[in-house]
Amino acid sequence: MRKISIVTLVSVFFALTLVVINIAFVIESKRQISDLQFFTFQRFMMAMKMLHHNESDPEGMLLKLGIRISTHDKSVLVNDGLKLLEDPFSDMILYEKKLYFVSRRPPPPPPPPSFMRSDSGFPPPPHMKRMAEPPLLENIEEVSLYRLWILGGITNVLLVLFFSLVLRKLLRLRNLKSAIRTFGDTKKFQAIAVDSEDELGEIASEFNVAMEKIHLLKEARTLFLRNILHELKTPIMKGKILSTSLDNIKQQPQLERIFERLETLLGEMVKVEKLSSNEWILEAKEYRLVDVLDHAMDLLLLSDTKRIHIAPQEMAPLVSVDFELFATAIKNLLDNALKHSSDGVEVDMCSDSISICSYGEKIPKERLDFSRAFNRTVEGASSGLGLGLYIANAIIAKHGFELGYLHVEGQNHFSIHFSPHTLHVK
DSSP states (O other), rough: OOOOOOHHHHHHHHHHHHHHHHHHHHHHHHHHHHHHHHHHHHHHHHHHHHHHHTOHHHHHHHHHTTEEOOOHHHHHHHHHHHEEEEEETTTEEEHHHHHHOOOHHHHOOOOOOGGGGGTOOOOOOOOGOOOOOOEEEEEOOOOEEEEHHHHHHHHHHHHHHHHHHHHHHHHHHHHHHHHHHHHHHHOOOOOOOOOOSSSSHHHHHHHHHHHHHHHHHHHHHHHHHHHHHHHHHHHHHHHHHHHHSOOTTTHHHHHHHHHHHHHHHHHHHHHHHHHHOOOOOOOOOEEEEHHHHHHHHTTOOOOOOOOEOOOOOOOOEEEEOHHHHHHHHHHHHHHHHHHTTOOEEEEEEOOSSSEEEOOOOOOGGGGTTSSSSSSSOOOOOBBBBBHHHHHHHHHHHHHTOOEEEEEEEEEEEEEEEGGGGGGEEE
């Protein structure tokens, strides 16, 4: 689903609402103007009927209807005005923002019979006489929709004010998100400013309280690890020095292995702490996979690497990785294979993966979750703490790769599958 910002969504909604409301006001204003024009035309018709009844005070009667007799030139109105309404005998014309009622000249009557003509000596009948020209009427009432426009203006102002308030709150929410992101990128705790007492202010306050607790826990963990590492490194170093001065040749190698194991565990604990706290920043560059593998074998500190067999390669894959960190992951996989197999370890580099295979027992199902450290049911001096696969999986996942495991025909296959965008072939 496409990501849509709340600010964008609310802005679009308010814009559409504002447009729809204003369109509705325009339509309503046009409808009211049309109704007023029709009502004015009816007043003109009523005024003409009253004039035909020969009222004693025609001007007073017309003023009551909001109409007066105009002295404007009729031909100018007909030629330059805008005809709005009409009936068979009259037109209502708009000219210079005023309404006029112009009567049409009635059609001439049919010619009278010969015996009724004026030259016959008989007077024409009354209805045959020429009728007087109807007067030109002008509307004096102003057609105004100021109430409607005032209502529209108030509605627009209220909508804009409401949108401004909502937008201000949403922008504060965006600022809160930026402050939270900044806190996640910095190692030092900085409280977010709380500038209101609404829900956003309460969220900022609760976030400050929660982040302060997390910061204190993080500092306590870091202090604990630094102290315990410092306190343990000193006796380990002393123990290694004393073990070299022992006269008992049989016990000397055993003590040296114990202290080396303790030193290795301390190094793994440091890596676990950095990976779990997300403090290990990748410095990825392109390297040949075979070079990374060679460095991983150097990290094993083995005097003899004959047990590690690397399959011949026709091509040299290039991977974008952190050299030291990724070599540590491969080293842990090799070390795990060497410890749990008495036979050789096969390493096969393909165009999209690297596999480490060794003969050994199948790993129990409860220990296949490599994303958890210390996932063994019982820990022993010979079996280790299970941190090697955890650290390797964490490093591989941090690079965006995937660690896979299969047990086929008595062999344990650990494979690192590369992402397509991080792999090249040279």
